Amino acid sequence: MSGPQDHALLLDRGNLKRRNRLNKLVGVVSTIAALLAVAVLLIVVGSVLSKGIGALSFHFLTTPTGLFGDTSGGISNAIVGTVILVAVAALMAIPVGLLVAIYTTEFAPNRIGHAIRFVLDLLNGVPTIITGIFVYGLMVAGNKQSGYAGSVALAIIMLPIVARTAQEVLTLVPATLKEAAHALGVARWRMTLRITLPTAAGGLLTGALLSVARVAGETAPLILTCAIFRQGVLTDPSEALASIPVFIFQSSESPSPEAHTQAWAAALILIAFVLVLNIVARAFYARSRKRMGA
Amino acid sequence: MDSRDPTESLVMTEQNPEPQASPEASPGLPRPTISVAGEAAARPAKRSREIGNVELKGLNAYYGGNHAVRNVSLGFPSAEVTAIIGPSGCGKSTMVRCINRMHEEIAGARAEGQVMLDGLDLYDSRIDIVAVRRSVGMVFQKPNPFPTMSVIDNVTAGLRLTGASRGELEDRGREALVGAGLWDEVKDRLKAPGVGLSGGQQQRLCIARALAVDPEVLLMDEPCSALDPVATLRIEELIAELKERVTIVIVTHNMQQAARVADTTVFMLNGELVEVGPTDEIFTNPNDDRTEQYVTGKFG
Numbered sequence: 001m002s003g004p005q006d007h008a009l010l011l012d013r014g015n016l017k018r019r020n021r022l023n024k025l026v027g028v029v030s031t032i033a034a035l036l037a038v039a040v041l042l043i044v045v046g047s048v049l050s051k052g053i054g055a056l057s058f059h060f061l062t063t064p065t066g067l068f069g070d071t072s073g074g075i076s077n078a079i080v081g082t083v084i085l086v087a088v089a090a091l092m093a094i095p096v097g098l099l100v101a102i103y104t105t106e107f108a109p110n111r112i113g114h115a116i117r118f119v120l121d122l123l124n125g126v127p128t129i130i131t132g133i134f135v136y137g138l139m140v141a142g143n144k145q146s147g148y149a150g151s152v153a154l155a156i157i158m159l160p161i162v163a164r165t166a167q168e169v170l171t172l173v174p175a176t177l178k179e180a181a182h183a184l185g186v187a188r189w190r191m192t193l194r195i196t197l198p199t200a201a202g203g204l205l206t207g208a209l210l211s212v213a214r215v216a217g218e219t220a221p222l223i224l225t226c227a228i229f230r231q232g233v234l235t236d237p238s239e240a241l242a243s244i245p246v247f248i249f250q251s252s253e254s255p256s257p258e259a260h261t262q263a264w265a266a267a268l269i270l271i272a273f274v275l276v277l278n279i280v281a282r283a284f285y286a287r288s289r290k291r292m293g294a
Numbered sequence: 295m296d297s298r299d300p301t302e303s304l305v306m307t308e309q310n311p312e313p314q315a316s317p318e319a320s321p322g323l324p325r326p327t328i329s330v331a332g333e334a335a336a337r338p339a340k341r342s343r344e345i346g347n348v349e350l351k352g353l354n355a356y357y358g359g360n361h362a363v364r365n366v367s368l369g370f371p372s373a374e375v376t377a378i379i380g381p382s383g384c385g386k387s388t389m390v391r392c393i394n395r396m397h398e399e400i401a402g403a404r405a406e407g408q409v410m411l412d413g414l415d416l417y418d419s420r421i422d423i424v425a426v427r428r429s430v431g432m433v434f435q436k437p438n439p440f441p442t443m444s445v446i447d448n449v450t451a452g453l454r455l456t457g458a459s460r461g462e463l464e465d466r467g468r469e470a471l472v473g474a475g476l477w478d479e480v481k482d483r484l485k486a487p488g489v490g491l492s493g494g495q496q497q498r499l500c501i502a503r504a505l506a507v508d509p510e511v512l513l514m515d516e517p518c519s520a521l522d523p524v525a526t527l528r529i530e531e532l533i534a535e536l537k538e539r540v541t542i543v544i545v546t547h548n549m550q551q552a553a554r555v556a557d558t559t560v561f562m563l564n565g566e567l568v569e570v571g572p573t574d575e576i577f578t579n580p581n582d583d584r585t586e587q588y589v590t591g592k593f594g
Contacts, residue, residue: 110401176438180500182399184452184507185428194455198442291441 048271052264060265064232065242071258075266077233081241085147085226086216088237089154094208097162104163105170106192117167124160131156132221140225147237150226154218158211165207169200172292202288209281213274219245244270345412346372346510346541348393348430353407355388355397362388364565365407370511375533375542377556377573379549381594385565386545390513393543394430395423411510428456430511431504431540436520437496439488439503445480446471448488448499452507466506473539474502475532494525501532505540512536514544518551530555549589553577561585 059074066073100120104113135153139146173196181191197204222243227250229240244266251263348370355363363385370376370393378386391397392405395416409416416426439448447454450467458466471477476498480491488499497517504512514533518526533542533555546552552559552573559576561568561584569576569585580586588594 174438176434176436177440179396179399179434180438180440180503181451181455183394183396183427183432183434184455184503185424185426186452186455187424190455195440195442199440201442 045271045275048264048267051261052266052268055258055261055265056268060262061269065247067231071256071262075242075244075247075262075269077229077231077242078244078247078266079269080233080235081147081229082216082243082245084235084237084241085150085154085222085243086212088147088151089158089215090208090212092151092155093158093211094162097159097207097211098166098204100159100163101166101170102192102197105167106188106196117164120160120163123156124164127220128153128157128218129220129224132224135221136224145226145228145240147226147239147241150222150241150243151237153221153225154215157215157218157221161211161214162207165210166200166204169203169207169288170196172203172289173199174292199292200288202284202286202291204288206281206285206288209277209284213277213281216274216277217245217270219249222246223249344372347410347412348511348541348543349408349410350389350393351408351410353389353392353405353409355385355392355405356403357388357400358402362565363392363405366562366567368560368567368570370541370543371558372541373537374557375537375544375555376558376560377552378543378545378560378562379547379552379588380562380568381588382547384562386562387515388565389562390515390543390545391432393511393513394427394432396427396432398423424456428452428507429509430513431507431509432513432515433497433500433504433517435516437493437500439491439496439499441487441489443488444485445488445491445499446484449502449506452503456507470502470506473505473536474498475528475535476502492525494521494528497521497525497529498532501529501536505536509540511541511543514542516545516547519547526551549577561588563588 057074061074061079062076063074064077065075100116104116108116131153135149135156139149139152177195177199178191181195186195222245226240226243227246229242234241248263248266248270251259251266254260350366350368353363353366353368354361366389378390380386388397393409393416395405395409397403397405405417407417411426411429415421416430440451443451446464446467449470450458450463453463453466468477471480476495479495480486480499483490488496491499497520501512501517518529521529530551533544536542537557544552544555556573558570559573560570561576561580561582563584569580569582571580576585577589580589
């Protein structure tokens, strides 16, 4: 069927040779870019680990921060504070974010759904210091700093992350399942509650965990809303609470080298927390994708 | 729900503030007086031929500007299997989806005309769409059991999610599995995930799920297109058994399948009804040239 001149096309020369070289070049460049991304993570984690591990001790984790300039204390108050701030923020942002996602994917007309999606993307792009200033003006100015103010700022940052990830996950739920539920005469809200949400549960949890991981390290909004606090481990969000990011910020501003080491150690704790959350989130997401047949 | 008038529950209660759109609507809806009280207790295989008669009157369906079903008038008699054949895109699935009002779930889709179920117009403004779907069940192309639910929970899903009492679930679930010819294969793994079954078993699970809510009509939209020949045969045997209980409307691409299972066959082309007749006649001696060309494989 093919003459000898056709076989010539199979030889590695001319145009084909050029294409092959380009192919190799693109492969090499993108591999280098990928390695670079991994290297950045390794360098950050490695330097935090090497500089912070020295100051890390049981004492450091279980003792509250000392008075200004005193580096004999630890970060127990900051750990407790961060957990409370993030938990209160999550309680505010996750239910609202989920409901927004449910509304846009299951109930809203297409046009409104797109509009809300766009608004959420805009909200996600607002610099967090702006969010901090907004909450400062709303709750702190003329009043005082508080854990609630900090949590509200964190919740505003969380909301678009929760809502957008939940939207993506909910749209992954196969339309055939929703069809099956419709065809059985199941009301829409009941279908959402009993079919769509359980099917998407893993992915929804992933989005929630990622949003927690994201705001756990937020510093700017907390400096404006929740950074002047009393000594000792505090648990009442109606007064300002210590937090790990604010501790890192304040220690790194200090002239003492011990305080710098403590900042690195606190950074190590924060990074470890975020890494663990991310890994757990991935595991849930993998399970959820399997369930949805993706 | 056993001793009810089967069509009565479709109508929304009078308190429901549904605005009456059509001023010319008759003061009372036609209420067929059908007694199913006798059947309810025994749930017999045979049923009255007066239940589950579907009649389309001047049905038109659209996707936005696309006129997918054109002025179709057609009856689906009770206790019979009617097959709809025709080339891809001829409107057969769309027409069937109008019978349980699933068509309008698609954005931009609408339907006009009448779909009468035992004399009651399912497109009347007083009709509760959700209730229509309990009376007119549906099985889809691809088996779609709920992935979060066990075998038995899948079967009873329609009952549980529409507020049936806990007590009757187990019996109704078993009955539906027996009815769908799946009981012997799954009785030892009722609590296992429904998606763990084979494709053919999953499809029979979906049939059981549709039967469990006790519909009068069962719509099947190419139910075997994702199944192997053995599983297909099982479903076809099942259809033959089920037609005593429910009116079956099956859309199929497979003309042999239509010939094997259907009492009546409908041929559609370009959204129009071309020919309806006893299956034998459609395949051996059709009246319309287009039907003959299609069934002899000249196009489609």
